[in-house]
Amino acid sequence: MRSFCAGFLLGVCGLQQLARLPSWGQTALYGGALLGLALACVWLARRLRARRQLARAAMLCAAASLLAGGLGGWVWAAYCAQERLQARLGAQWERRDVVLSGVISSLPHQTPLGLQFIFTPDPGQVLSPQQRLYLGWHKEESSDRAPVAHAAERWRFCLRIGAPHGHANPAGFDYEAWAFAQNLQGGGQVVPARKSAPDCQPQRLAAQAGGPGARLARWREDLRSRILQALPGAPYAGVLVALVIGEQRAIAHSDWQLFNAAGIGHLLSISGLHITMLAALCGALAGWLWRHSFFTRASLPLYWPAPYVAAVCGCLAAAGYVLLAGAEAPALRTLYMLIAATLCRMLWRNLPISVVLAWALLAVLLPDPWAVLSAGFWLSFGAVALLLYAGSGRRRDAQERLTEMASWRRQAWVRLRQEARAQGAVTFGLLPLSVLLFAQISLLSPFANALAIPLISLGVTPLALLGAASLTFLPEACGAALLQAAHWLLQALAALVAQMHSVLPPWRLPQAGWPAFACASVGLLFLFLPLWRARLCALAAMLPLVLQPAAHPAPGALWLTALDVGQGTALLIETERHRMLYDSGPAYPSGSDAGQQILLPYLQARGISALDGMMISHADADHAGGAASLMQGVRLGWWRSSLDPQHALRQSAAAQALPHIPCRAGQEWEWDGWRFAILHPDPTFANASRSNARSCVLKISHAQAPALLLAGDIEAAQEAHLLARGAPLRAAILLAPHHGSGTSSSVPFLQAVQPELALFQVGWHNRYRHPRADVWQRYAELGIWRARTDREGALLLQLDAAGWRMHSQRASRQRYWQTPMTPE
Structure with a gap:
């Protein structure tokens, strides 16, 4: 069964990596081949068993089960995906x-x-x-x-x-x-x-x-309103709402950053830990009452064993909590695991816990094959698997020692050691996944979790649930008091975690590649062995994961990354030893910005914690919207802009003592053989009323490689002025001026630049209709290759003496669920 479930997982994961779903004919062809191979393994296993070669026969049976599971997972995931794709808007x-x-x-x-x-x-x-x-x-x-x-x-x-x-x-x-x-x-x-x-x-x-789903949502909405009304102005009221009904969007972004950096972000919502803890508490209470026959003379345990009653009541409590959370996928995963464990315990008493985990895995993937796309799926099942692996062979000895000890102090010490060992197993065992998924290692996580898990699971969450129930069934003052107590505990925890975070910040690493991740994962198998030599081997296997340097261009090369930020501009420019940003993307109407949502996560995944410089071409929100977040999130050597001295961004940077250099035509510097020259604005447009006219125009050139011209939002008047001044405009790569608007990209300007490639950073169906159809066609008529981020995603250009090469995110990581690019 374990091999079948592992194969089912592999089959589901394999299908989710496809750019296009296979036809049923292809599925039948590949499935027939896998099925034939599985049957061949079964036939060979029978022959080996007849010859008393039982070990080899067991291995072949496991291989056949793995192949059958892989086929089943592939076909099931393909069927579910086809059904869902048929309903998608075309x-x-x-x-x-x-x-x-x-x-x-x-x-x-x-x-x-x-x-x-x-x-x-x-x-x-x-x-x-x-x-x-x-x-x-x-x-x-x-x-x-x-x-x-x-x-x-x-x-x-x-x-x-x-x-x-x-x-x-x-x-x-x-x-x-x-x-x-x-x-x-x-x-x-x-x-x-x-x-x-x-x-x-x-x-x-x-x-x-x-139907029932909509009415449940209405009940949850009413409960959310009552909680927020009972905690007016409370800074962590959104966290309590998340713990009660699973609604996380009311949590402030700064709170998410703090708790995620401390490694306890999983506790800010209805997690598997909270559901399991609630099920355990309710099950223990139900079992105790059943064991005492509710203090009557009914002798209820004779009719049904108390452990079964406790397990069923625990599952019912968990199901109610999951419904309260809106039956979201992470909560449902935990519920499925609890139900599978309960059924296995009631039907097969001596079933190994690893088989229970396999059943739970199957119960999660059957209704939701896309669960494998979420980080929570791998973290939750990975943590349970690590606890089982690290605790194998130790649980029985520990229980025997507990029964032999008469002193409660020694019993408490043994339990404390067990909890510390479990926490250490999860912390160290999930390091490869943390680097792969989040590009960081939270050094604070073991200490913060040791403090936060009991406080939130046994204190904050029960008080919040009791307070929410009291708001519904009891006087409002009673529920408000309970919620205030839960909020006070949460506030104290947040203050303590903030102090600890200032002393021990997370260790930022480049996002792990698959070879380093696989090496570290294999090393984990030796980490929990009792032999110290095996543990040394495990630590050595971790070294490629934690010591890998951030990628950078080769000598004489340059990388230009045009990120997909919507309607705005943000480009990362990298030479061998230097990095800078040209513009910072837009500020979004939701209150966030491209710096928070896109640029900082990308830099963190690359292992980039410092930039040599940042250039903000002009004051428009689609170019300067993310600058404030970047100034707080990374170390900057300097920044240049054409902003007025009274601009809020310049005032904020001055308060941080960040050096600012106004953009002026004629400024130049050199990095690793690449010459950076500012061509605009000159004194003619230094005080122009329109910020577009003052855009910083940057040219990047090399003696043996193609040049780039980043034109900001200049318009036809500024293009004509550059031509009249005789500015050196020729470049192989051009950032289309003003996103391809009708007021820019004049024919004389394009003929002077003579670009081979034009980049358009625009938003999907943006309200400005950039790039305009006639301008887009103008580039084609001049024989210029065109690329746009709304259709192709982020664009990575590599420039060196051999020329330039471009890779697009959508082409390199295409999946069957993605919206097809609109044809030209």
Whole structure:
């Protein structure tokens, strides 16, 4: 059974790596080959068993089970993916306006722009109920009033819809994979009412509608409102909401950063630990009451054993908690594991715990084959597997010592050693996964978890749950007091963790490659052996993981990374020993920015903690929006810009004593043989009213390699001025001026630059319609190769004496769930 489940996992993982789903004919061909190989292994195993070669026969049976499981996982995942792809919105729905009625089937999330929620269409319309949409309902520009809507309400909307589309960056959040796993077949926005279309006014049709899922979401929303009203102005009220109902979006970004850096971010929501702890407490209470027959003379244990009652009651309590959390995938994984463990215990008493884990793995993957795409899946199953492996052979001896000891102090000491050993096994065992997934090692994690796990699991979470229940069934003052106590404990924990984090920050590492990860994972098998020589070998196997340097260009080469930040500009420029950023991406309407969401995670995954410089071309929010986050997140040697001295960014940088150099034409410097020259602005445009006219234009050239020209947002007047001055514009790579707007990229300018490649950093279906169709065509008519981030994702260019080469994120990491690129 264990081999079959391991093969099933491998088959599911293999399918999720495909760029396109195989046809059923291909699946039948490959499946027949695997099935034939499995049958051959079974036949050979029978022959070997007849010859009494039992060890070899067992190995062949395990191999046959592994192959059968792999085939089953592949076919099952392919079937589920085909079913979901058939409901996805196709290209014919892109940017299409439709009128739909349906039910709000999730908790509405309040943002600075308005509301976000999942919308399930009613039957009998242009979209079926299976084609769920993730909608944004923004407040109107003429009004500051945010729209108001609640879960389980039926509404009629005019919508502009399309297929899910997100940014595509290395080490970035894959929104399209998340939407596909959540069974969201499209997205869109509520179209506001206009004079030309007065029937587009959003209309509420019913206050209570939808099925059990929508009504559960309404109950959770009401509970969230009560908790927030009971804790007005409390800084960690969002964390308590997350612990009670699993809604994490109310947690502040700074809190996420602190707790993740300390290695306890998994405790900020309804995690497997909380569900298991609640199930254990409820099961122990139910078992104790059943064992005492509820203090009656019924002799209930004679009818059904108390351990079975405890296990079933624990599973029921866990199921209720999971429903309260909205039945999200991470909570469901824990529930499946508990149910599998309970069934195995009730049906097969002596079943090994590893078989129980295998059953739980199968129970998770059957309803959700996309669980393997989440970090929580690997961390949760990895932690359990490590505990089983590290504790094998020790549990029985420890229990025997506990029964022989008469002193409670010595018993407590043995238990403390067991807990410390388990914590150490999880901490050290998950190091490869931490570096692979998060590009960091939290040195504070063992100490922070030792403090936070009992405090949150046994203190904060029970108090928060009791407080939430009291708000529903008891006087409000009772629930508010319990919630205040939970908040006080959480606040004290956060203050202590912040002090510890200032002393012991996380160790940032480049994101692990698969060879280093595999080497370290094999070394883990020797880490927990009692032989000290084996442990030394394990530590040696870890060295490639923790000592790998950050990648950098070869001598004489340059890397240019145009990140997919939406409608904005952000480029990382790297030579052999130096790095700088040209622009920092946009500030997003949600209140976040590209520095927080894209640039810092990418730099962290690369192991880059310092930049030699940063250039902000001009003051527009799509170029300078992420600069403040970058100034706080990485060490900067200097920064250049064309910003006014009164600009808030310059004031903030001055407070941090960060050197600033105004951009001026004629400034030059050299890094590793590459010459950096600023061509604009000159004194003619130094005081221009429009910030676009003052954009910093940077040319990067080398004696033996192609040159680059980064033009910012200059327009036709500045292009003509550069031509009149005789500026050295010729370059093989051109960052299209002003994202390809109609006011830039004049023909004389392009003829003077003579680029081979033009880069367009633009947002998907941006409201400015950049690049304009005629400008896009103009580049093609001049024979210029064009690349754009909204269609191809992040673009990596490598320049050296041999020329230039380009790689796009979507082409190099294409998956079957991604929205197809729009043809030109």
